[in-house]
Amino acid sequence: MKRDRMAQLRSFWKEFRQVRFGVVGLVLFVVFLIGVVFEGPLLTYRDTNTRWRDMLYWTNSPRYAMPVWVNWFTSKDYAKSAVIEPHNVVEQTDGLRSVTMDFPYEYQAGRPPSDVLVDLAITGQVALSITVERPDGRTLTYTKQTSSSGSQQLRISVDQNLRERVYQMVASAEDPAIASARNPKQINAVGALFGKAQHGIFSEPEVLNGTYKTTLQVTLVGATAKLDRAQVVIAGGVSGILGTDGNKRDLWSGLVAGTKWALIIGLLTSLISVAVGVVYGVTSGYFGGWVDSLMNRIYEIFVSIPLLPILIVLSAVFKPSIWIMIIMMCVFFWVGPVKTVRSIALQLKENAYIEAAHGLGATHRRILFKHMIPQLVPYAFASMALAVPGAITYEASISLIGLGDATVVTWGQILFDAFSSGAVLQGIWWWIVPPGLAIALMGMTFAFIGFAMDTILNPKLRTR
């Protein structure tokens, strides 16, 4: 028996190999699997899975940054995101303790970054001064301040906190009439900071390439005072493989983290529901009579319920977790293969060997599970593959309406965030195209596999 089945499987594989798109589907499936297995190294932000909705985790990224590869298609490069660690750290310990350090930023891009941030963590009584020196020698003072006690975090953003200081630094280069007409609070501070000091610095700044050296000087008062962290963050115009969204999140990491959920949702739902459907259909066909009629009536009730609406209302009322959502989908998905399976079972049960098994005293259960269901396994696999895209799309649709499980990252939820923050009409294509493309691609993968099996199983459809 066992050898028979192996031989059957081998001949099935032999035929499957002949269907080219089936093989393509299989390859894509393996690629997705590899993506899930190597999720750790693929994630550019390690804690994406747990901290996707934690805004603190993403504070150092730029908002609405385009993918890095956009630079291949533009003549004026966008500045890349970067975190600059301290260089040339000099510590003085005699008398007052003090620390001096540099943060050189090599600016070669054609367009300024979206923001520059100084990110500090200090403890105790500390006096600090932060300045940045431009390639043309002009300097901008970020801050000169003394902190009292306790530990605190300092985040100084050029775009939000330093507009007036930037204005003072470069105003002398502009026509006095134009400069005085400008409201310092409304200038493009980052553009001016990285712009040539000349006419038009406020309206159309021309980039000034070179090294921008940020210097941090800290005086530590008392024994307990210390500098815990210091870095300069360049929030670029481009960031990561797929850019960032309106909440500064790295979309590539989100996409990678969503892959496993798409696979889990799709495979689990189709596996359970097709298994249930096949057993249900075979049982119904095998027993016939009143069992068949009763099972048919129940089947018809489930078929008459529109799927997506009931799933939406169930999700809205019961606010399910992702696992409950999978069970909910199974409750309505199992009807898929029933009708075909039942008609196949009606043919199968007329075979002589079934009658022979009866004669030998085999129980109904034995006949169903040993003699009939094994014959339906290839069909079951085909319908499983074809049920996967539906499950993924339904979960995405429920998420799109805002009813997804907020403890996980799914592609549908990324699209919900995009749609609800108006990315469509702002043209933030890198927020919308990749997640949907991923859904479509995974759907295509399983469609390829499923249709390939279908062609093999239905000899009538053969063209050769």
Place this chain on the structure above:
Amino acid sequence: MYWKYAVRRVFYAFLMFAVIVFIFSALFNSVADRVLRSQIQETVNGESRARARVMQNRDPNEFLVWKEQRKAELYRLYHLDEPLMSRIFWRTIDTVTFRLGQSTIIRSSAGSQSVMTIVTERIPRTLLLFGTVSLIDLILGIILGMRKARKAGGLMDKATSVGTMVVYGMPAWWLGMLLIMFFAFTIPLFPSGAMHSTPPPEGIGYTLDLMYHMILPVMTLVVLGFWGIAYIARNIVLGTLQEDFIMSARARGISERRVLFGHTLRAAAPPIVTMAVLGLLGSLFGAIIYEGIFSWPGMGSLYWQSVQQNDIPVLMGNLSMTTGIYIAGLAFLDLIYGFLDPRVKVGGKA
């Protein structure tokens, strides 16, 4: 005998609707009760404020008693004082007779808070959009399917089959987003949503304006939809082409064209139409929230609205009505099938 079958089928559809509404009522009983109770509380509060102004100098105790009485009266009216099974039963009766209650927030365009009015004013809009799509899908699908079947295994057949599979798992609403971004944002050719310009133009301009607004949503669904129908049609036609009567027709020297359109299509039409419309029913109800992307003010958008504003009565009413339309569609399909294909045993055992 056809009409007997038809009457039975329609009756069966009503029965099915009642059973499903009963299941819904049981499933969502507690949340529906809760909403109704808070609605009654609000009504009583409102009435008592009005009453307080009239009878200012009365005994405050008497006032409280009146309030309780009024509440109990309303509870009795809505069967809220009865046991669980009876509450479910009465809710089923109410829903089946289309008494869907009052919404909590959402209003119809005329300002009514009756759920029935809110839902029914949207039905024609949804039917208009999805009806147009189905018709175009069906025509394109059958034409393409016939061509595919005629040269099965040919280049076009293979290419379009791959097309079917490529769009198989693509969410319609995502393609909608892309097309809006492209045709409303990058190249402002079509409106990004809604059914009319505001204010809507009069006369013939009204229809033209409506059609202009329909182009993008219809186009999106058609681009995704007709492939599946073409694939189904191809398979059925291909199966029919292997029948004996086709071989005999060919042997008699009947032209290939007549074999295809006269003999094959005639035999294959009923299953194609049912399969296609069944598939459309499923996919359209699967795409219903797609309306929200185009702010098309139909039943699908109502799901968005009621979820966002947490308007449970509207959500429930919408679900019941959607289910009703779906069941009606299935029944209609069976009736057409019985009409198109005399081989269906009318009135006999299936």
